[in-house]
Amino acid sequence: xxxxxxxxxxxxxxxxxxxxxxxxxxxxxxxxxxxxxxxxxxxxxxxxxxxxxxxxxxxxxxxxxxxxxxxxxxxxxxxxxxxxxxxxxxxxxxxxxxxxxxxxxxxxxxxxxxxxxxxxxxxxxxxxxxxxxxxxxxxxxxxxxxxxxxxxxxxxxxxxxxxxxxxxxxxxxxxxxxxxxxxxxxxxxxxxxxxxxxxxxxxxxxxxxxxxxxxxxxxxxxxxxxxxxxxxxxxxxxxxxxxxxxxxxxxxxxxxxxxxxxxxxxxxxxxxxxxxxxxxxxxxxxxxxxxxxxxxxxxxxxxxxxxxxxxxxxxxxxxxxxxxxxxxxxxxxxxxxxxxxxxxxxxxxxxxxxxxxxxxxxxxxxxxxxxxxxxxxxxxxxxxx
Amino acid sequence: xxxxxxxxxxxxxxxxxxxxxxxxxxxxxxxxxxxxxxxxxxxxxxxxxxxxxxxxxxxxxxxxxxxxxxxxxxxxxxxxxxxxxxxxxxxxxxxxxxxxxxxxxxxxxxxxxxxxxxxxxxxxxxxxx
Numbered sequence: 001x002x003x004x005x006x007x008x009x010x011x012x013x014x015x016x017x018x019x020x021x022x023x024x025x026x027x028x029x030x031x032x033x034x035x036x037x038x039x040x041x042x043x044x045x046x047x048x049x050x051x052x053x054x055x056x057x058x059x060x061x062x063x064x065x066x067x068x069x070x071x072x073x074x075x076x077x078x079x080x081x082x083x084x085x086x087x088x089x090x091x092x093x094x095x096x097x098x099x100x101x102x103x104x105x106x107x108x109x110x111x112x113x114x115x116x117x118x119x120x121x122x123x124x125x126x127x128x129x130x131x132x133x134x135x136x137x138x139x140x141x142x143x144x145x146x147x148x149x150x151x152x153x154x155x156x157x158x159x160x161x162x163x164x165x166x167x168x169x170x171x172x173x174x175x176x177x178x179x180x181x182x183x184x185x186x187x188x189x190x191x192x193x194x195x196x197x198x199x200x201x202x203x204x205x206x207x208x209x210x211x212x213x214x215x216x217x218x219x220x221x222x223x224x225x226x227x228x229x230x231x232x233x234x235x236x237x238x239x240x241x242x243x244x245x246x247x248x249x250x251x252x253x254x255x256x257x258x259x260x261x262x263x264x265x266x267x268x269x270x271x272x273x274x275x276x277x278x279x280x281x282x283x284x285x286x287x288x289x290x291x292x293x294x295x296x297x298x299x300x301x302x303x304x305x306x307x308x309x310x311x312x313x314x315x316x317x318x319x320x321x322x323x324x325x326x327x328x329x330x331x332x333x334x335x336x337x338x339x340x341x342x343x344x345x346x347x348x349x350x351x352x353x354x355x356x357x358x359x360x361x362x363x364x365x366x367x368x369x370x371x372x373x374x375x376x377x378x379x380x381x382x383x384x385x
Numbered sequence: 386x387x388x389x390x391x392x393x394x395x396x397x398x399x400x401x402x403x404x405x406x407x408x409x410x411x412x413x414x415x416x417x418x419x420x421x422x423x424x425x426x427x428x429x430x431x432x433x434x435x436x437x438x439x440x441x442x443x444x445x446x447x448x449x450x451x452x453x454x455x456x457x458x459x460x461x462x463x464x465x466x467x468x469x470x471x472x473x474x475x476x477x478x479x480x481x482x483x484x485x486x487x488x489x490x491x492x493x494x495x496x497x498x499x500x501x502x503x504x505x506x507x508x509x510x511x512x513x514x
Contacts, residue, residue, distance in 0.1 A: 122458040137391045138422055141506050142480050143457030144466040149450055153468055153478070156448025160489050206451040207486075251428070259468055260422070260476050264447070 005230035008094040009239035010383065012041025012225030013352040018187055018343030021115040022219035030059040030110035031067035033221030038068075041225045042236035043104060048225075050075040050102030052092045054085035056346075059110055075101045083296060084255045086347025087379035091245040093226040094381075103227060109348040110221030119217045119344075120146055135257040148297060150257040152208035155299040157264040159208065162314045166210065168321075169298040170198035173212045173340060175325055176295060180337020183363040187216060188341045213298040215344040222348035224355070238385060240358040243371070244281030245381035248272040255377070256296075265314075270307025273380040281382040283371060286310040288382055290357045290372040291331045292350040295338040304375050327364055331373075335364035347376050358385045386501035388459040396423045398437050403505040408495045409437040410475060421475045442495030443512065444471040449487035459501065469493060469509060480508045 014036025016022065016029050038045045045068040051061060061076050077092050079085040089107040096102040113119035122145035135150075144150060158164070177193045180186035193212060201211040232239035248269040252261035262268060278284040285291075285308040293304050302316040310331060311319040319325075325333035336342040336353035343349055354372040356362040371384040390400045402409040411420045413427035414434035426433050448468040457463040464480040465487050471477060481487045482496070493509035500506060 121455055134393070134422070137393065137396060138478050139466075141388050141390045141500060142466055142478055142508075143387075143452055143460050143464045144450065144478060145458055146452060146455065149452040149466065152450040153448050153466060156450065156468065156489070160448070203453040206453055208450060211454075259448075259478060 002098045005228065006098050006100070007229045008097040008226050008242045009229050009232040010224060010242065010355050011227050011232045011235040011237055011239055012037040012043065013355050014038070014040055014223045015345070015349065015352060016221045018185065018218050018220040018345065018349070020217075020219060022112055026110045026112050026116065026221075027059045027063050027067070029112070029219070029221030030064060030108050030223070033110060033223040034064065034068055034106060034108055037106070037223035037225045040237060043225060045069055046071050047104045048106045049073060049104055050096045051106040051108065052077045052079060052089050053108050054079040054089065054346075055082055057109060057111070059108065064108065081249075081255045081378060083294060083347040084377045084379070086294065086351065087245070087374045087376040087381050088247050090242060090351065090374065090381040091247045091379060093224075094242045094245045097226055097228050103231060105226040107224040107226070107348070108221070109346055111346060112219045113344070113346075114217035114219050120148060120214070122146055135254050139257060146205075147256055148205045148209050148214055151297045151299065152205040154256065154258045154264060155208065155303065158303060159299060161265055162317065164299070164302065164317055167195060167199065168317050169208075169213050170195045171320060172298040172301050173198050175320070175333055176338040176340040179327060179333075179335050179364055180341025183335075183337050183342060185363065186337040186342040187218065188337060208299065209297055215296050215339040218343040218345060220343055220345045220349075222345045222352055224348070224351060238359055240355050240383050240385055243283070243382045243384050244277045245379070246273045246276040246280065247379045248276075249378055267303050267307035267377070269378050270304055270375070270380070271309065273378070274307065274309045277380050277382055283382060284309065285373040285375070285380065285382065286331060288331070288371040288373040289369040290335065290354060290366055291325065291333050292354045292372060292374045293333060293338075294347050294350065294376040295334065295340050296344070300377070301333070304377060307377070308373065308375055308380060327366065332366050335362055335366055350374065354383055358383055386459060386461070387498065387506065389500045389502040389504045390506055395425050399423060400504065402437065403497055403507055406497050406505070407439055408442045408507050409439050410473070412436050412438040419473055419475060421477060441472045444469040444493055444509070446481065446487050446489055446491040446493060447476070448489065449481065467493070467509060477507070479506075482508050482510050
């Protein structure tokens with residue numbers, strides 16, 4: 001049992017602007033976001049003694065330390081699985097801090113995924129030995145070469161079984177863009193869309209994903225600082241507690257190209273995470289005040305709502321139609337506009353929004369929000385004040 | 386033209402069989418379990434002794450997509466990508482060669498198609514019932 005003074009708290013968040021052309025290196029974006037997070041927390045970057053990020057990040061720990069002047073790193077991890085790892089970083093941060101290995105733990109993510117390379121274009125420069133990408137071998141020669149194509153293929157059985165239409169998916173996109181339209185930090189600030197806009201947007205992957213079903217390639221950096229409760233009280237901001245953080249990766253399952261195991265209807269790993277979180281955080285995801293659900297593509301929201309047990313299997317479409325995800329609904333969805341509306345910093349900007357909601361400082365602040373669910377498929381965390 | 390497959394040490398048997406128009410998957414030598422995608426060790430009995438088994442080549446389409454924007458790299462026009470549940474219970478990503486769009490539940494049978502470098506990949510055609 002971890003004593004109350006040892007409990008992990010998020011004390012700093014930082015980010016750069018989110019754009020389509022940052023005009024500077026990914027390493028500089030990382031450094032700027034990290035400095036901003038340290039300033040927000042009121043800590044000296046030299047004191048950072050642990051860090052993590054996840055696959056496809058090009059900023060090396062050595063370079064981060066060189067720019068920020070970190071004196072010594074005692075523990076570092078680099079997680080697999082791309083954006084699905086965004087909330088996994090919270091699991092690692094919590095463990096690093098609560099075990100006593102680290103006092104001041106950094107999570108960072110910085111990418112020029114629009115201006116320097118195109119995240120949504122065919123990935124044909126893959127090394128056959130690249131980490132966690134052997135799946136490409138079984139997709140590339142068949143013309144399934146983009147994240148959108150893998151996502152649509154793996155969601156197909158679910159969408160077919162429950163008769164989910166393009167209009168149904170469109171309603172999800174409209175919800176995100178509505179929230180983004182009143183968030184000045186969002187790429188799509190003041191640019192809401194209608195269901196008609198969604199329906200007339202071009203196909204990216206038939207028969208599932210239109211342009212407005214997809215998050216947007218973005219440039220930007222995000223950083224988060226975590227420390228123990230006894231140290232957090234000396235920081236500048238109200239500490240946001242990590243009430244629970246859980247992770248589940250199951251046999252023979254891949255992430256976005258999840259084709260080979262299970263019925264492709266249920267997301268069993270999310271269900272396991274939901275149960276463990278309910279036990280460890282003492283509150284179920286569906287009973288939290290804000291739902292920050294990873295939204296690379298619209299079908300992901302349906303599958304995670306069911307996986308994290310906001311509703312029963314096959315019920316997510318009705319859950320959305322009933323207005324539960326609206327900003328004044330039962331479980332407001334990503335009030336920043338999500339990855340679709342605010343920017344796609346590979347999931348990390350949804351975590352910082354969760355923290356702002358707990359602090360009461362968000363652009364679209366949910367009244368009396370005390371707890372938030374952070375979800376990225378294989379991982380979930382509940383934070384609170 | 387269709388890009389060549391990426392061949393790795395643990396997967397070369399699959400692509401080399403395709404060059405002989407044979408559709409095979411990995412089979413564990415001691416416990417006879419079939420696996421796809423291939424892997425260096427049998428997760429059931431942990432043997433590294435592997436052979437392969439020829440399949441019926443028949444299956445059912447359980448999902449399909451067509452990559453529209455950007456179009457599939459290397460192809461003259463984006464193919465229908467299908468996820469096939471094979472008779473043997475395994476699943477594989479491939480293509481349906483057809484003028485009409487795939488339908489979930491289509492019964493399909495394997496054939497082979499050449500790649501730009503003269504290699505071969507398994508593709509599927511509808512079985513007329």
